[in-house]
Amino acid sequence: MSFVSFWVYSQNTPSQTYADFLSATARLQFQNDSENVTGEISFDVQITSTTDSLFVDAKSLKEHEVFLNGNLVKSDYNGERILLHSRFRESDTINLRIKFTSEPKKAMYFIDATGDGSWNQIWTQGQGKYTSNWLPSIDDMNDKMLWNLQITAPDHLTSLSNGVLTQKKELDNVIQWNYSMDQPMSSYLVAIVIGEYDSYKLFSETGVPIELYYYKGEKNKALATYKKTKEIFDFLEREIGYPYPWQVYRQVPVKDFLYSGMENTGLTVYSDSFFNDEIGSNDRSYVTVNAHEMAHQWFGNLVTETESQHHWLHEGFATYFSMLAEQYLYGDNHFLNLLYTKAENLVEQSRTGKSTELLNPGSSSLTFYDHGAWALHALKVKVGDKAFKTIIRHYLTTNAYDNVTTFDFLEKVTEITGLDLLDFRERWLLNKSFPAKEALQILRSYPEMEEFFQLKARSISNFNESFTSFKEVANERDNIPALIEMIQQLTLHDDIRKYDLIKKVSNYDLLEVNRAIVLSTQQINDYNRSVIQTLIDEPSYVTRESAMFLLWQDTKNKKELLLDLKSRWDTLSPELNMSWLVLALSTPEFTNAEKQLYLSLLRDYTDSKHSMITRQAAFDYLIQLDIMSEENYRDLIASCFHHVWRFYKTSREHLRTGFKTETGREIIKNLMTEMSDTDQLKVERVLSQ
Numbered sequence: 001m002s003f004v005s006f007w008v009y010s011q012n013t014p015s016q017t018y019a020d021f022l023s024a025t026a027r028l029q030f031q032n033d034s035e036n037v038t039g040e041i042s043f044d045v046q047i048t049s050t051t052d053s054l055f056v057d058a059k060s061l062k063e064h065e066v067f068l069n070g071n072l073v074k075s076d077y078n079g080e081r082i083l084l085h086s087r088f089r090e091s092d093t094i095n096l097r098i099k100f101t102s103e104p105k106k107a108m109y110f111i112d113a114t115g116d117g118s119w120n121q122i123w124t125q126g127q128g129k130y131t132s133n134w135l136p137s138i139d140d141m142n143d144k145m146l147w148n149l150q151i152t153a154p155d156h157l158t159s160l161s162n163g164v165l166t167q168k169k170e171l172d173n174v175i176q177w178n179y180s181m182d183q184p185m186s187s188y189l190v191a192i193v194i195g196e197y198d199s200y201k202l203f204s205e206t207g208v209p210i211e212l213y214y215y216k217g218e219k220n221k222a223l224a225t226y227k228k229t230k231e232i233f234d235f236l237e238r239e240i241g242y243p244y245p246w247q248v249y250r251q252v253p254v255k256d257f258l259y260s261g262m263e264n265t266g267l268t269v270y271s272d273s274f275f276n277d278e279i280g281s282n283d284r285s286y287v288t289v290n291a292h293e294m295a296h297q298w299f300g301n302l303v304t305e306t307e308s309q310h311h312w313l314h315e316g317f318a319t320y321f322s323m324l325a326e327q328y329l330y331g332d333n334h335f336l337n338l339l340y341t342k343a344e345n346l347v348e349q350s351r352t353g354k355s356t357e358l359l360n361p362g363s364s365s366l367t368f369y370d371h372g373a374w375a376l377h378a379l380k381v382k383v384g385d386k387a388f389k390t391i392i393r394h395y396l397t398t399n400a401y402d403n404v405t406t407f408d409f410l411e412k413v414t415e416i417t418g419l420d421l422l423d424f425r426e427r428w429l430l431n432k433s434f435p436a437k438e439a440l441q442i443l444r445s446y447p448e449m450e451e452f453f454q455l456k457a458r459s460i461s462n463f464n465e466s467f468t469s470f471k472e473v474a475n476e477r478d479n480i481p482a483l484i485e486m487i488q489q490l491t492l493h494d495d496i497r498k499y500d501l502i503k504k505v506s507n508y509d510l511l512e513v514n515r516a517i518v519l520s521t522q523q524i525n526d527y528n529r530s531v532i533q534t535l536i537d538e539p540s541y542v543t544r545e546s547a548m549f550l551l552w553q554d555t556k557n558k559k560e561l562l563l564d565l566k567s568r569w570d571t572l573s574p575e576l577n578m579s580w581l582v583l584a585l586s587t588p589e590f591t592n593a594e595k596q597l598y599l600s601l602l603r604d605y606t607d608s609k610h611s612m613i614t615r616q617a618a619f620d621y622l623i624q625l626d627i628m629s630e631e632n633y634r635d636l637i638a639s640c641f642h643h644v645w646r647f648y649k650t651s652r653e654h655l656r657t658g659f660k661t662e663t664g665r666e667i668i669k670n671l672m673t674e675m676s677d678t679d680q681l682k683v684e685r686v687l688s689q
C-alpha cells in the first residue's frame with residue numbers, strides 16, 4: 001500500500017463537523033440512597049458552519065431540560081441523543097445547558113461493599129465512548145474540550161475528578177468538590193471516583209504534584225503499592241522527553257473494577273487487587289499497571305487516536321514505555337524476558353490463525369498492546385535510540401492536545417530519519433501475522449538472549465548433556481529469567497544432582513526464583529526438604545502457600561505445623577488464610593469445635609466486602625469440598641449477575657456445579673422461592689445454560 005492511499009484510508013470523519021465544543025462545566029449531586037446522577041452540564045460551543053441542528057450524546061436520561069443561551073428550549077430525545085433544532089450561525093459562540101437526571105446502566109458503578117443496600121463507592125469507566133451513559137456529553141474522541149466538574153456528595157466521602165481541586169466547600173452534611181482543567185481532552189477520559197479515602201502527596205523531579213489515594217487506615221498498603229510511583233514518573237518524563245502534560249497526577253484504587261487500570265486524564269483508576277501490603281505487592285505488583293496507565297497520560301490522553309484503527313498509538317505505546325520503565329527498574333534481562341514472552345504469545349496467536357494486522361480496528365488486545373509494543377521496539381532498533389527519542393518528542397509536540405493517526409507518527413519518523421519506512425510498514429503494521437523471524441533476529445542480537453535460547457534448546461536433552469550448561473546458568477545470579485527457565489527444566493529430570501543446583505540458586509535470595517522453586521516442587525524428599533523449609537518465610541504469600549502445602553503433606557505433626565506457621569506469620573493474605581483453613585479442616589488432630597470455627601471463617605470469604613479474586617477462590621474451595629452454606633449460595637447467586645464478565649462467568653459455572661449436588665440443589669431451589677419472578681427467571685436461565 002502506498003503512502004498516499006494509506007493516508008486517505010485513515011482519514012477521520014468527526015460526527016459533528018459544524019460545531020466545536022470548547023468547554024464543559026458539570027455540576028453533579030450524589031445521594032447515598034440513590035443510584036441516579038442529578039445535575040447540569042453547560043457547554044460553550046463554537047459554530048464552525050451554519051446548521052439547523054445540534055446534538056449531545058446522552059443515554060439513560062430519566063428527565064432533562066435544555067437551555068440555549070439561558071432560555072429554556074424544546075428538544076428531541078431518542079434515548080441516545082438530545083437533538084436541538086434552531087438556526088445556528090457560523091462563527092457564533094453559544095451556550096448550551098442541560099439539566100438532567102440520569103440512571104446509568106453502565107460506565108458508572110455504584111459499589112455496595114458492605115452489603116447494606118446503599119453504595120459506599122462510585123467509580124466510572126469512560127472508555128470507549130461510554131461517558132454519555134451517565135453524563136450528557138460528546139462521544140466523539142475528536143472533539144476535545146476543557147472540563148470543569150463540581151461534585152456534591154455525602155461529607156464522609158472523598159470525591160475525585162480530573163484536574164486541580166480549586167475549591168472544597170463544606171455544606172450541610174455534604175461536601176462540594178470543584179475540579180478544573182487548563183487543557184482539553186476527549187470525553188471518554190472524564191472520570192469520577194467517590195469513596196472513603198485518605199491520601200498523601202509527592203512531587204516529581206519537575207515539581208508535578210502526585211496524589212496517592214488509599215482506603216482509610218491502609219497507609220501501609222499504600223506505601224508498598226506506590227513504592228515505585230515517583231521513580232516511574234520521573235523516568236517517563238525523562239525518557240519521553242515531553243513534560244507531563246497535565247497539572248496533577250492522582251492514582252486511586254477501586255473495588256470490583258472492570259480492568260486492571262484506566263488512564264483517565266490525571267486520575268488513574270485501578271483495581272484494588274493491585275492494592276496490597278509489602279508481601280502481597282511482591283506477588284501481585286502494581287508496577288506494570290502503574291507505568292502503563294502513566295504512559296497513557298501522553299499516549300492516548302495528550303495525543304488521541306482519531307478512531308480505533310490507530311489504537312496501537314495508545315496501547316502499543318503505553319505497553320512499550322511501561323516495558324522501558326521496567327527495564328529501568330529491573331534491568332536488561334527483565335526487559336528482554338518481557339520482549340521474549342510477548343513474542344512467544346504473539347507467535348502462538350499467529351499459529352492459531354487469530355492474528356490481524358496492527359491497523360485492523362478489530363484486533364485483539366494482544367495485537368494492539370504487545371504487537372504494538374514490538375513494532376515500536378523494532379522501529380527503535382532500526383533508527384537508533386537517539387533518533388527514536390527525537391521522533392517521540394516531535395510527534396508529541398506537533399500533535400499535543402490533538403488527535404492523531406498512524407500517518408502522523410510515521411510522518412515524524414520520515415521527517416527525522418529520512419527513511420521511507422515501506423519495509424517497516426509492510427512488516428510490522430500491515431502484516432497479518434506477527435513477524436516472528438524479524439523478532440527472533442532482534443532478540444538474538446542481544447548476547448544475554450543467545451545464552452537463554454541455548455538453554456531453551458536444552459529442554460529436550462538428557463540431564464548429562466545439559467548439566468554443564470545448567471551449572472553455568474546457576475552461576476549467574478543476575479539472569480533471573482534463565483534461572484527460572486532452568487528450574488522449570490529441572491522438574492523434567494530425576495537426577496539427584498539437580499538438588500545441588502536448586503540449593504545453590506535458592507541461596508541467591510531472589511524472590512521470583514524462590515517462588516519458582518517452590519511452585520515447581522511436587523513433593524518433599526530428603527534432598528529438597530531443607531530448601532523448602534527455609535522458603536516457608538519468604539516475603540511472598542504465594543511461595544508461603546505452596547511451601548505450607550508441601551510441608552503439611554510431608555509431616556506427621558500436621559496440627560503442630562499449621563499452628564506454628566500461624567503464629568510466626570504476622571500477616572496472611574486472604575488466599576493464604578483460606579488455604580490454611582482448608583488444610584486445618586483436613587487435619588484430623590483439630591477438634592470438631594475448632595473445625596466449626598475454621599469452616600465459618602472460610603465461608604465468610606464469599607461476602608461481597610472481599611475482592612473478586614478472594615470471593616472466587618472461596619467459591620472454588622467451598623464448591624469443590626461441597627460445603628456451601630445457604631449464605632454462600634446467596635452470595636454466589638448475586639455474583640452471577642455481577643458487572644465484571646470474568647467474575648460472573650465463573651460464578652455461573654460454580655452455580656451450575658453446585659446445582660448438581662443434592663444439598664446445593666435444595667438450597668438453590670429454596671432461595672429461589674424468596675425471589676421475584678424476574679429474578680427467578682434470571683437464575684433459571686443461568687442454570688439451564
Ligand SMILES: [Zn+2]
Pocket residue numbers: 292296314315318
Ligand atoms: Zn492501556
